Amino acid sequence: MGARVITITSGKGGVGKTTATANLAVSLATLNKKVVCVDADIGLRNLDVVMGLENRIVYDLVDVVEGRCKLRQAMVKDKRVPDLYLLPAAQTRDKTAVSPQDMVALTDQLREDYDLILIDSPAGIEWGFRNALAPADEVIVITNPEVSAVRDADRIIGLIEAEERRIPVSLMINRVKPEMVRRGDMLSVNDVMEILSIRLLGVVPEDQEILISSNKGTPLTLEDHKTPAGEAFLNIARRVTGENVPLISLDQKGGVLRRLARMFGSSDST
Amino acid sequence: MDDSITLKGIKQGLLVTVKPDGRWTELSSRLMTLIDSQSSFFRGAQVTLSLGERELRRHELANLQTALAKRDVTLLAVLSNSAMTQASTRKLGLETQLEALAHLEGKGLEPVQSLRPPPIDPEEHGTTGVLVKRTLRNGRTVHSHGHVVVVGDVNAGAMIVADGDIIVWGHLRGTVHAGANGDEGAVVCALHLAPTQLRIAGYITISPDERRRKPRPEMALVRNGRIEAESWEL
Structure with missing residues (x-):
């Protein structure tokens, strides 16, 4: 079977799917995995921009599906890490240009040569989401600690659970501000987990560096200096590869968030 | 009684199954005879009719419904595999499937x-x-x-x-x-x-x-x- 196909989705837009996909992909590549990212957001492609590969695109996913080029020709290699490729989305078409069957066929072609295939899903629950879900072996749902994002994550998880084939789903909580949680102004990790009750893959703190790095096209994990969010992504990548990186215990109240804050603040291990 | 009409108690009342073959007029009058012969049992009953493949027009179903109503029997639903019968059922505002399902x-x-x-x-x-x-x-x-x-x-x-x-x-x-x-x-x-x-x-x-x-x-x-x-x- 070869590679594992992991789809990253959220329901709601703007929670950080694309940024997370890029950072996770780079992290996995630095862990010496052969990784390919597939941008399934046809018509609104972004992953290439965040990864800083926009100017190297010649062909895209729709070209492959419609037979205008070979799959290999559409793959853009990221030269900053050993084995990272991007299969960009088409910008000029819309989601209906590709079918879920196309996505399955495409990823099956890729499985041979890679360890991990990450699919960046578009927001929403319609065609584009169906395309991204069809080939998935696993799904990572991303949410923010805010009520509307959690609602949409809940909806998405429900849809994935309703699929005939059982697809393991795990959760990444993005943009947590420990300071606000402590004041009771933001949902805590516990609050989110109580509602969604699925496996927690990791928590990423809010980090201004994310925005800067996205604009630059340099995923945070490629930066020379260590950043809280970059470290968090690296830990999540480790967990994806099966390494046992302990999560901060969630069964205690109060103190957890303080510890969370402290750990995010320090740079050794998050 | 032959087996062209069978009765069964269900949650929703009585399920009356009428075999899909044989003339409808004959079978429906046989059903009425059956009800009349045990009128105290049927009085106030809620009946679901199961017709299999049989095709019935709206007026045929309406006649049956009236005849049943005269005997104080309520027709709840008509179960059928025939599109025509289902359409007739819906036109009369009746259920085409057992409600709970x-x-x-x-x-x-x-x-x-x-x-x-x-x-x-x-x-x-x-x-x-x-x-x-x-x-x-x-x-x-x-x-x-x-x-x-x-x-x-x-x-x-x-x-x-x-x-x-x-x-x-x-x-x-x-x-x-x-x-x-x-x-x-x-x-x-x-x-x-x-x-x-x-x-x-x-x-x-x-x-x-x-x-x-x-x-x-x-x-x-x-x-x-x-x-x-x-x-x-x-």
Whole structure:
């Protein structure tokens, strides 16, 4: 079977799917995995921009599906890490240009040569989401600690659970501000987990560096200096590869968030 | 009596199966004769007719309905594999499927679909109901003409509509409507009762603002013309 196909989705837009996909992909590549990212957001492609590969695109996913080029020709290699490729989305078409069957066929072609295939899903629950879900072996749902994002994550998880084939789903909580949680102004990790009750893959703190790095096209994990969010992504990548990186215990109240804050603040291990 | 017409007791009343072959006029008059011969048994009965492949026009069904009504028998539903018969049934405003099953199809709720007349303790009368053994997430809806029991949470954005009671063994955060056909005696129970909106029969209420109170089992019911919640215990 070869590679594992992991789809990253959220329901709601703007929670950080694309940024997370890029950072996770780079992290996995630095862990010496052969990784390919597939941008399934046809018509609104972004992953290439965040990864800083926009100017190297010649062909895209729709070209492959419609037979205008070979799959290999559409793959853009990221030269900053050993084995990272991007299969960009088409910008000029819309989601209906590709079918879920196309996505399955495409990823099956890729499985041979890679360890991990990450699919960046578009927001929403319609065609584009169906395309991204069809080939998935696993799904990572991303949410923010805010009520509307959690609602949409809940909806998405429900849809994935309703699929005939059982697809393991795990959760990444993005943009947590420990300071606000402590004041009771933001949902805590516990609050989110109580509602969604699925496996927690990791928590990423809010980090201004994310925005800067996205604009630059340099995923945070490629930066020379260590950043809280970059470290968090690296830990999540480790967990994806099966390494046992302990999560901060969630069964205690109060103190957890303080510890969370402290750990995010320090740079050794998050 | 031959086997062209058979009777069976079901939850919804009587199921009358008429074989799909043979002339309809003859069979329908035979059915009337049968009813007349046991009029005390049939009086007030609610009948579901099962016709198999037989094709009936609207007026044929309407005639039958009138004839049954004269004998104080209510025609509830007509089950048929024939598109024509189904259309005729719908034109008369009758159900084409047994209610409890019809409303629950295609919702991805396996436990619901396998819900058949339950062979429980024959001493026990039994009521219709749905058991949902998983969390109902945002966007999920459950309808039942009986009771609904959820083992799991009901998240915000999920909805339950039941003619009977609603019992949630978990957090209730979604919208629920018990006694949806007007039964003010229906109740809503949950281990943690914090619905977006709670309706019983024609009454509507929302959860009071109770931030961070320790959840406890509660039961909501209609009392003194409004919905009240009380502690749910033995």
